[in-house]
Amino acid sequence: MHTKTLTELKAGLANRDFSSRELTEHFLARIQQYDGDLNSFVTVTDVQALAQADAADAAIAAGKAGLLTGLPIAHKDIFCTEGVRTSCGSKMLDNFIAPYTATVVEKMAAEGAVMLGKTNMDEFAMGSSNETSYYGPVKNPWDLERVPGGSSGGAAACLGARLAPGATGTDTGGSIRQPAALNNITGLKPTYGRVSRWGMIAFASSLDQAGPMAQSAEDCALMLQAMAGHDHRDSTSLNEKVGDYLAALKDDISGLTIGIPEEFFPDTLDGAIADNSRDAIRELEKLGAKVVSVSLPSIKLSVPAYYVIAPAEASANLSRFDGVRFGHRCDDPQDLEDLYKRSRSEGFGDEVKRRILVGAYALSAGYYDAYYRRAQQVRRLIRDDFARAFEKVDVLMGPTAPETAFKLGAKKDDPVSMYMADVFTIGVNLAGLPALSMPTGFINGLPTGTQIIGNYFREGQILNVAHKYQQATDWHKQAPAFGGAQ
Amino acid sequence: MAIDSKVVAQVAHLARLKVDPQDSDALSNRLNDILAMVDQLQQADVDGVAPLAHPLDVTQPLREDVVTEPNIRDKALEIAPAAEDGCFLVPRVIE
Numbered sequence: 001m002h003t004k005t006l007t008e009l010k011a012g013l014a015n016r017d018f019s020s021r022e023l024t025e026h027f028l029a030r031i032q033q034y035d036g037d038l039n040s041f042v043t044v045t046d047v048q049a050l051a052q053a054d055a056a057d058a059a060i061a062a063g064k065a066g067l068l069t070g071l072p073i074a075h076k077d078i079f080c081t082e083g084v085r086t087s088c089g090s091k092m093l094d095n096f097i098a099p100y101t102a103t104v105v106e107k108m109a110a111e112g113a114v115m116l117g118k119t120n121m122d123e124f125a126m127g128s129s130n131e132t133s134y135y136g137p138v139k140n141p142w143d144l145e146r147v148p149g150g151s152s153g154g155a156a157a158c159l160g161a162r163l164a165p166g167a168t169g170t171d172t173g174g175s176i177r178q179p180a181a182l183n184n185i186t187g188l189k190p191t192y193g194r195v196s197r198w199g200m201i202a203f204a205s206s207l208d209q210a211g212p213m214a215q216s217a218e219d220c221a222l223m224l225q226a227m228a229g230h231d232h233r234d235s236t237s238l239n240e241k242v243g244d245y246l247a248a249l250k251d252d253i254s255g256l257t258i259g260i261p262e263e264f265f266p267d268t269l270d271g272a273i274a275d276n277s278r279d280a281i282r283e284l285e286k287l288g289a290k291v292v293s294v295s296l297p298s299i300k301l302s303v304p305a306y307y308v309i310a311p312a313e314a315s316a317n318l319s320r321f322d323g324v325r326f327g328h329r330c331d332d333p334q335d336l337e338d339l340y341k342r343s344r345s346e347g348f349g350d351e352v353k354r355r356i357l358v359g360a361y362a363l364s365a366g367y368y369d370a371y372y373r374r375a376q377q378v379r380r381l382i383r384d385d386f387a388r389a390f391e392k393v394d395v396l397m398g399p400t401a402p403e404t405a406f407k408l409g410a411k412k413d414d415p416v417s418m419y420m421a422d423v424f425t426i427g428v429n430l431a432g433l434p435a436l437s438m439p440t441g442f443i444n445g446l447p448t449g450t451q452i453i454g455n456y457f458r459e460g461q462i463l464n465v466a467h468k469y470q471q472a473t474d475w476h477k478q479a480p481a482f483g484g485a486q
Numbered sequence: 487m488a489i490d491s492k493v494v495a496q497v498a499h500l501a502r503l504k505v506d507p508q509d510s511d512a513l514s515n516r517l518n519d520i521l522a523m524v525d526q527l528q529q530a531d532v533d534g535v536a537p538l539a540h541p542l543d544v545t546q547p548l549r550e551d552v553v554t555e556p557n558i559r560d561k562a563l564e565i566a567p568a569a570e571d572g573c574f575l576v577p578r579v580i581e
Contacts, residue, residue: 099561192541206540232549236540239547304526315501322502324574329567333577337502345504353503354513357494358520360501371524376537378530383541415516416523432541456542 001026002162003479003486006071006219009165013060013070020060020070024053024114027072031116031163034483039138040148040158042077043085044117052114059112067226069112074164076155077118078125079105079210080199088201089123089133089151092327092347102199103231104168104210111226116164120154123349124318125175125203127151128421131412132351139408140182141482142446146405149179149421155213156183160447162485166214166223170200172207173306174401174425177437180213181400181449184439184478186466187213188220191456192432193238195224196231204313205236207306207429216476217438217466221245224459240457248460249467254288256465257393261296264398264424272443277399277450280440280469284397287468294389294396298381302427303419305382308362308375309430314352315359321347354415383431386453395465396453399424400437404446424451434459438466439475447478489517 001023004012012018028046035041049072056070080086080098087093122132130138130153138153140146141161148157152169156179159167169176171189180187188211195210202208212223225246230239258281265274285291323329323343330346333339362371389396402423411418428435433453440450454462470476479485491510498505505513559572568575
């Protein structure tokens with residue numbers, strides 16, 4: 001059962017080939033058996049999962065199945081889940097039992113999804129390798145000595161190893177797409193504001209966005225259908241009609257114009273990475289797409305702009321972790337300042353502290369104009385570059401990540417080199433655009449991914465293009481030898 | 487603008503973080519690496535470019551002005567590190 005996609009499992013449940021309880025027990029047993037090596041889950045919610053599965057079986061028997069009824073889903077541990085620890089990968093929240101449930105989790109549960117548990121992640125979603133987690137690094141199922149990417153590394157690794165058929169992720173600078181590429185799965189970051197951020201622990205509020213991760217674009221469409229929509233509790237969620245993503249999969253792509261930004265294929269790029277993405281684009285040409293060259297001249301400044309804006313927003317967002325109302329508190333505080341300082345210093349890991357300090361510095365008197373204001377001006381230049389490109393093309397394509405999964409520890413002491421893992425994904429977050437990463441081949445047995453970027457609210461079109469590609473190829477069906485995933 | 491131990495101490499205080507003196511030099515170096523990368527922003531020609539805070543030019547949707555938040559005081563206090571008489575408890579702030 002674990003090799004099947006969500007779409008196939010949904011048909012199997014409808015057909016009564018197996019029950020949701022059987023399906024859920026199967027995945028729970030796989031997690032039990034294999035996750036000791038992978039470390040992709042922080043918390044497994046087996047009791048709740050089986051109760052939800054039984055309720056799903058009753059709903060199916062009564063002919064009342066929703067979009068996701070009976071399908072097991074793993075949620076990133078950044079989404080608050082009432083009664084279940086929500087750690088965000090941090091010691092700060094190791095003892096935090098959320099008093100409410102995030103909108104994304106609630107909406108998926110309302111459509112019948114079964115929650116398997118909470119997946120491991122970089123601490124507060126700050127990282128590209130899952131090595132900053134308080135719960136230890138996640139391993140890549142394609143090679144246990146390598147990282148799964150991050151920050152949604154647990155989600156991507158458990159999908160790659162077929163320990164779950166669907167997972168939620170969040171993407172602030174590439175945290176869905178880069179791990180998707182490194183684990184041979186499909187992941188979509190929707191338009192900023194398409195999915196509610198309510199109950200999703202904030203990192204950089206003007207960039208954060210939740211999205212689906214699964215084996216195929218078709219599965220991502222199914223999940224997004226349940227996740228998307230306006231939420232009055234999140235004032236940045238957009239009041240825009242949700243498309244019919246499953247219907248959009250069937251659209252014809254002949255006549256589609258694909259733009260290839262020259263900046264996504266720099267001379268310094270690994271030739272094999274470039275070749276895999278160019279092959280994927282050629283495959284779409286065979287299906288009737290046209291290809292044109294475009295330029296995004298300011299995108300080279302996306303990493304520097306991001307590493308001002310994201311830390312600045314993080315330094316403000318993370319000020320709520322003060323040891324007073326919830327989370328970690330130091331022992332025997334001498335006074336209030338000692339309470340704040342020691343609780344925060346003990347609760348946060350090194351990378352989180354670095355980003356808070358960079359953010360506080362960039363926002364401090366005297367430096368605001370040179371850093372924060374300038375980064376926001378560059379952000380507009382980047383957004384305008386994309387807008388000009390979308391006057392001529394329907395989607396943009398290029399490699400998702402500049403390299404395949406690297407060895408654990410390889411970049412741990414060099415933050416700037418780690419930041420470059422997101423060089424092709426960050427611009428999309430600054431512009432607020434939707435983008436998907438899909439599997440497009442291997443290098444030395446390690447997966448690579450290609451990114452499809454669409455215009456605002458064109459999630460349906462992106463999913464359509466990826467689905468057509470996946471109907472014509474089978475890269476996305478390749479699974480690692482680990483854990484009998486094949 | 488290079489960061490040294492003194493700047494680290496100032497910024498750490500602003501962020502209510504404690505930096506051990508023996509870690510301060512290594513931390514300054516890391517932060518300087520990050521700022522050196524960020525300094526590429528100075529190359530950009532941003533004359534007359536308005537800062538962008540939100541990627542989409544939209545107005546925020548408004549809702550009816552009615553109370554929607556449930557009272558979860560007891561639930562919230564249950565997860566507090568220290569609470570008493572319906573309040574969060576912190577060290578004495580007035581001597």
